Structure formats: structure tokens, C-alpha cells
């Protein structure tokens with residue numbers, strides 16, 4: 001989401017005569033778009049601000065701006081130690097050019113008002129050409145899970161218009177992008193008149209059938225049958241759902257204000273798996289929420305073993321000021337939180353390894369993204385179900401589809417060699433061996 005927001009900011013600045021650079025030595029302004037979801041996200045930003053201060057000394061006049069959720073949370077406190085010139089929250093990016101002009105004359109500025117309507121619907125984000133794009137369809141969150149700072153830093157839910165989203169997707173299709181991920185804290189709250197998120201997904205998918213469509217994130221309370229049907233029926237909507245469960249204990253889910261039970265989640269997952277053959281489902285889990293006992297933790301571990309997720313992101317609970325859970329005693333020791341995260345991660349790795357091992361000998365269809373991180377002789381792509389695949393590069397180009405026969409794997413990545421020709425034509429790029 002922050003990548004998408006940074007592209008909106010880039011769009012605003014480019015429209016005001018600025019140009020983007022990735023070279024800090026060349027920059028007159030350094031903007032850092034921040035996350036406040038957990039304490040360690042903020043610690044990393046403080047580390048980064050320390051680094052920027054050495055550049056500030058080297059290049060007098062260089063401005064540093066903090067954007068996003070941490071700006072919203074800490075406001076003018078961020079100006080205190082003199083490292084930061086501009087502080088702008090997620091709903092005030094239109095003010096950036098003005099704030100920057102004033103900051104160049106030495107006047108530091110803060111803009112952190114949240115809005116009920118701002119959705120940047122009319123702006124064109126500054127996106128690099130490439131294979132994959134992020135696209136925000138709604139902002140904010142009204143769920144108020146008791147651990148979560150997002151409703152406070154991003155404000156109330158509001159949607160963009162279906163028409164402008166579809167127009168943007170059309171533009172990205174013409175530019176040759178091949179995969180679009182629709183983003184929102186709670187995409188199921190998308191509304192434009194009588195259109196809901198399932199309507200949006202179907203309209204976006206119809207723009208170009210050779211383009212893959214993904215989305216994130218769904219709240220288990222709101223994931224509709226209509227959305228499940230849309231994923232099942234539209235060939236180019238990826239068969240992949242990220243569905244955070246957070247805990248396997250009903251007592252903890254209650255304290256978290258997640259508004260569903262473990263059994264609701266279990267039944268939903270079964271319905272998704274039945275309606276969408278071959279679907280992959282990943283989840284988020286928080287370990288060490290206030291009062292989480294060893295037996296609550298055990299329930300989470302048992303649920304993971306039972307449901308066999310295709311991926312799980314597990315986090316140590318981090319108290320966030322202003323949330324309901326902040327008032328609860330953070331009484332699971334750090335070391336114990338770490339141990340619980342470790343146990344869940346080990347279990348999930350073992351499950352993923354088993355799932356990946358089953359794919360050995362089969363061919364999976366991937367969208368080729370480009371060079372792998374480790375070697376320029378190897379390329380990487382992802383399956384419809386969001387599994388990473390690495391293979392020796394021959395004549396594939398980023399943005400093409402290729403079938404890869406898997407010959408080995410670990411818990412995170414599949415490895416194999418290409419079989420057959422690369423698939424360039426839209427009509428050939430779907431169905432078939434997608435795993």
C-alpha cells in the first residue's frame with residue numbers, strides 16, 4: 001500500500017515540476033513513506049532518518065519529509081530533533097508541493113488532517129513500466145481491531161469510483177503491465193453506488209483477459225459469496241486469497257474485536273476451497289496478544305495444522321498507543337512471543353515444503369517477472385497461486401508467461417526448467433497448467 005501511495009505522491013510532485021531520483025546524492029528532497037503497524041517498523045524509520053541526517057550535513061539545504069502512518073501518529077513530535085522538515089499524513093499529499101516550497105525557505109511544516117473523502121481518484125500515480133502494478137481501490141478502515149493502529153492513522157473507509165479504477169487499469173493494459181493487485185485495508189468494503197467489490201473485480205478482469213488480477217486484503221467477516229464466485233468464474237482473477245485469521249482461539253479473537261469465530265473462519269475457508277479448485281489461501285497471525293495463554297497458542301498451532309495454509313505471515317504482538325489493546329496488559333514476555341512465532345513459522349515452513357514437494361514433476365505456469373535476486377542467469381516468476389518459481393533464463397522476457405517443470409523446491413521457492421514455448425499471445429496465456 002505504501003508503494004502505491006508513494007506512486008501517488010510521485011505523481012503529484014511530477015505534476016508540479018519535480019523529477020524523481022533514486023540517487024540520494026542528487027536529491028533536493030528525500031521523502032520517506034512510513035508504516036506504523038508495529039514498533040519495529042517505526043524503529044527502522046528512525047534508523048533511516050539517522051542515515052539521512054549524515055546526508056543533510058553533507059548537502060546543506062536538502063529537505064527530509066516523513067509521510068504516511070508514522071507521520072500521522074507522531075505529528076509535530078517528528079520535528080523535535082531537527083532531522084525532519086516536513087510531516088505529511090496519508091490524506092494530505094496534495095499539500096506536499098506547497099509544504100516543500102515553504103520548507104525550502106526554512107519554514108518547517110506539518111499536515112496530518114484525516115479526510116472522509118480524499119481518495120486521490122483523479123490523480124495519475126507515477127509508476128515505472130514493468131510487469132506488476134499496485135492500485136489502491138479504497139482507503140482507511142472502520143474495523144477497529146483492538147490491536148491495530150490503521151483506523152487511527154488512515155482514517156475512515158472510502159472508495160474510489162469504479163469508472164476511474166477501470167480507466168486506470170485500461171491504461172496500464174495499454175502500457176503492457178501484466179498483473180494488477182487491487183489494494184485496500186478491507187477491500188470488501190468497496191462501494192460505488194450499487195457496485196460492490198465483486199462487481200469491481202469482474203469489471204477490472206474484463207479489461208484485458210491476458211492480464212492477471214489479484215487483490216488484498218479481505219476481512220473474514222465480510223468476504224462475500226459474490227466475491228468467491230467472481231474469483232471462481234473469471235479466468236484471469238488469480239486463484240489466491242489472503243485471509244488473515246490472527247488467532248485460533250475464540251477468546252483471543254473476541255478480545256481482538258475480530259467479530260468472527262474460528263468456526264466461521266473454518267467454514268469460510270472450506271467454501272472458498274470448494275468453489276475455487278486449486279485455490280491458495282494465506283493468512284496473518286499475531287502471537288502474544290495480551291493474555292494469550294499457552295493453550296490459546298496451542299489452538300492457533302492446531303488450526304494451522306488443520307487448515308494447512310499456503311502461506312502465513314506471523315508477527316509478535318506490538319502494543320500501539322491509542323488502540324484498545326494498548327489498555328490491556330502486554331503480559332506475554334518478548335521471549336515467549338518470539339518462541340511462539342518461531343513455532344508457528346517452523347510448522348508453516350514444513351507445511352509449505354510438503355505442498356511444494358507435491359509439485360515436483362509437474363509443470364506450473366508463471367508470469368515471468370525478471371532476473372532472480374541471486375543470479376542474472378536465472379529468472380523468477382510467480383504462479384497464479386502466488387508461489388515463486390526460479391528457472392534458468394533462455395529467451396523469456398519479463399511479462400511473458402512460461403510453463404516451468406518443477407524439479408526441486410524449498411519451503412519458499414520452486415525451481416525448475418521451462419517446457420514448451422513462451423506464451424506471448426493473450427489467448428494462450430490462461431488456463432492450461434497454471435498450478
Ligand code: 5AD
Pocket residue numbers: 037038147148149244246284285286315316317318319320
Ligand atoms: N502487532 C502485531 N501485528 C499487527 N498487525 C496489525 N497490528 C499489529 C500489532 N499491533 C498485523 C496483523 C495484520 C497485519 C497486516 O499486521 O496480523 O493482519
Ligand code: SF4
Pocket residue numbers: 141142143144145148149150151185186219
Ligand atoms: Fe487493522 Fe483490523 Fe482494519 Fe485490518 S481490518 S486494517 S487489522 S483494524
